[in-house]
Amino acid sequence: MAYSENEHRMNTSAGLASVGTAALLVAIKAWALWQTGALSVGASLADSAVDLLISGAGLLAILYAAKPADDDHAFGHSSAEDLAALGQALIVLGAGATIGITGIRRLMAPSPPPLAAEGLGIAVMFASAVITFGLIWWQGRVAKATGNKVVAADRLHYVGDLLPTLGAILALWLSHAFGWGDVDSIVALIAAAIMLAGAAKIFIGAWHALMDRAAPDDVIEGIAKIARDWPDVRGFHDLKTRTAGAQIFVNLHIELDGDQTLEEAHDIGAALKRAIVAAYPQADVIIHKDVYRG
Known part of the structure; x- marks a missing residue:
C-alpha cells in the first residue's frame, strides 16, 4: 500500500470533510439563490454542486486506491486517484463553460435581472466562505x-470556490448599495475563468500520470x-520512474563487484x-x- 495507516486515515478524513462541507454549501447556497436570484450566487452554487460530485468520487477513489496489490493489480490501485482527478477536471470544465455562457448572455441582455434580498444573500455567502476556508x-x-493527488485536486476546487463566493458578496453589496446589476455577471465570468484554468x-x-510520465x-x-x-556501488544505469497517484515506481540497475558473494x-x-524509500516514502523500488565491467 502506498500510504501508511495514519496517512490513509488522514486522506479519508479529508474526503469525508469535503463531502460534508460540499453538501452543506449546496444547501445554503441553493436557498440564497432562491432568495436573491443573483447569477453570482448561482455560479458559486454550481461550483459547490460540482464540488459535491467531485468530493464523492474523490472519497471513493481514496478508499479504492488504498487497497493493497492483488493478483489482478500487481502494482496496486493508486491509478484510481488519477482517473478520479481526470473525471473531476471534465466536470469542472463543463460547469465553468455553462456559467461563462450564462454570464455573457446576461451582459448582452438589454437590462440585467433585478436582484433581491441582498443582505440575506451576503450573510449566507459569508458563512460559506468561512466554512470553505476551514476545509481548505x-x-x-x-x-x-501524504501527497495525495485527489485531496490536492479537491483542495484546488475549494480554493477556486473562495473567489466566486467573495465575488458574490461584492456583487450583492454593489447591487444593494448602487444598483449595479452588471457586476453580478462580471463576477460570474471571473469565477468561470478560474474554474476553467484550474x-x-x-x-x-x-x-501525464495515466500516460506513465516520469517523476519530477x-x-x-x-x-x-x-x-x-x-x-560499494561502482555505477548505475537505466534509472526509470513513473507515477501513479501519489506513488512513484522506480527501476534502477546498479553495478557491483563481480567477486562479491x-x-x-x-x-x-x-x-x-x-x-x-526513506528519502521518498511513496516510492516502490526495484x-x-x-x-561492474570497468
Missing part, C-alpha cells in the same frame, strides 16, 4: 503530509545522487533500496544488480 486549511495539511491544470496532471526532475536527481554516493550483493541492494 485541513486539506492543505493532509495533502502536504480544470485544465488538473486534467494535464492526471493525463528533482526526485529523479535525488534518487540518482543516493545511488551515485552509495558505498550473492549475499553481499543482496545486502548492498537492499540497503540502497531502504535509503531511497533494484537490478549487474556486474
Whole structure:
C-alpha cells in the first residue's frame, strides 16, 4: 500500500470533510439563490454542486486506491486517484463553460435581472466562505503530509470556490448599495475563468500520470545522487520512474563487484533500496544488480 495507516486515515478524513462541507454549501447556497436570484450566487452554487460530485468520487477513489496489490493489480490501485482527478477536471470544465455562457448572455441582455434580498444573500455567502476556508486549511495539511493527488485536486476546487463566493458578496453589496446589476455577471465570468484554468491544470496532471510520465526532475536527481554516493556501488544505469497517484515506481540497475558473494550483493541492494524509500516514502523500488565491467 502506498500510504501508511495514519496517512490513509488522514486522506479519508479529508474526503469525508469535503463531502460534508460540499453538501452543506449546496444547501445554503441553493436557498440564497432562491432568495436573491443573483447569477453570482448561482455560479458559486454550481461550483459547490460540482464540488459535491467531485468530493464523492474523490472519497471513493481514496478508499479504492488504498487497497493493497492483488493478483489482478500487481502494482496496486493508486491509478484510481488519477482517473478520479481526470473525471473531476471534465466536470469542472463543463460547469465553468455553462456559467461563462450564462454570464455573457446576461451582459448582452438589454437590462440585467433585478436582484433581491441582498443582505440575506451576503450573510449566507459569508458563512460559506468561512466554512470553505476551514476545509481548505485541513486539506492543505493532509495533502502536504501524504501527497495525495485527489485531496490536492479537491483542495484546488475549494480554493477556486473562495473567489466566486467573495465575488458574490461584492456583487450583492454593489447591487444593494448602487444598483449595479452588471457586476453580478462580471463576477460570474471571473469565477468561470478560474474554474476553467484550474480544470485544465488538473486534467494535464492526471493525463501525464495515466500516460506513465516520469517523476519530477528533482526526485529523479535525488534518487540518482543516493545511488551515485552509495558505498560499494561502482555505477548505475537505466534509472526509470513513473507515477501513479501519489506513488512513484522506480527501476534502477546498479553495478557491483563481480567477486562479491550473492549475499553481499543482496545486502548492498537492499540497503540502497531502504535509503531511497526513506528519502521518498511513496516510492516502490526495484533494484537490478549487474556486474561492474570497468
